[in-house]
Amino acid sequence: NAGVTQTPKFRVLKTGQSMTLLCAQDMNHEYMYWYRQDPGMGLRLIHYSVGEGTTAKGEVPDGYNVSRLKKQNFLLGLESAAPSQTSVYFCASSSSPTNTEAFFGQGTRLTVV
Amino acid sequence: ELKVEQNPLFLSMQEGKNYTIYCNYSTTSDRLYWYRQDPGKSLESLFVLLSNGAVKQEGRLMASLDTKARLSTLHITAAVHDLSATYFCAGEGSGGSNYKLTFGKGTLLTVNP
Numbered sequence: 104n105a106g107v108t109q110t111p112k113f114r115v116l117k118t119g120q121s122m123t124l125l126c127a128q129d130m131n132h133e134y135m136y137w138y139r140q141d142p143g144m145g146l147r148l149i150h151y152s153v154g155e156g157t158t159a160k161g162e163v164p165d166g167y168n169v170s171r172l173k174k175q176n177f178l179l180g181l182e183s184a185a186p187s188q189t190s191v192y193f194c195a196s197s198s199s200p201t202n203t204e205a206f207f208g209q210g211t212r213l214t215v216v
Numbered sequence: 217e218l219k220v221e222q223n224p225l226f227l228s229m230q231e232g233k234n235y236t237i238y239c240n241y242s243t244t245s246d247r248l249y250w251y252r253q254d255p256g257k258s259l260e261s262l263f264v265l266l267s268n269g270a271v272k273q274e275g276r277l278m279a280s281l282d283t284k285a286r287l288s289t290l291h292i293t294a295a296v297h298d299l300s301a302t303y304f305c306a307g308e309g310s311g312g313s314n315y316k317l318t319f320g321k322g323t324l325l326t327v328n329p
Binding site: 134136138143144145146147148151153161193195197200203204205206207208209210 | 225247249257258259260261264304306308315316317318319320321322
């Protein structure tokens with residue numbers, strides 16, 4: 104059972120470079136989320152999607168863009184990476200409004216130098 | 217907007233001792249979740265608490281929910297080293313944002329021999 108899969112698992116970027124993080128889930132979940140985790144800050148929601156073709160801003164959306172062209176995939180893009188975006192990024196999914204239990208991917212550790 | 221506050225943020229325990237982690241939340245939340253995260257790993261769901269007075273137990277961990285007090289607790293009984301991890305509580309928003317989970321900052325639990 105794959106569940107939620109994130110790629111890549113590690114990445115080092117130079118300031119100003121761009122990249123895309125891919126999240127794929129095989130549970131047919133409607134809702135998908137991108138969080139970032141920083142020491143002492145818990146998990147903060149970046150963007151989320153309530154279904155194919157929809158996206159919405161979370162708590163800390165600046166500097167990120169997302170797309171959900173297919174139900175199973177949720178992409179997180181950094182157009183011009185900044186050192187403040189050094190973090191661990193987690194993708195999660197949940198099935199419906201009546202079942203919001205979130206299942207998490209393994210995380211992507213991103214360092215921007 | 218839902219706010220979730222955990223305390224303590226750091227907890228060092230001796231094996232065999234009991235302790236409680238507290239999770240307060242600011243507004244009505246339909247569900248309350250507890251997650252565990254081992255160092256460098258993803259988040260694993262521990263408990264889902266669905267209603268006032270709900271109590272769930274798994275091994276040495278017991279979670280409870282008091283919706284009137286807007287408080288959930290995670291009680292650790294006779295701690296063992298394997299319980300060392302970071303524990304997060306997360307509340308589900310109400311009404312139109314009930315599919316988004318808001319996380320506390322986490323409690324880093326260290327169980328010492």
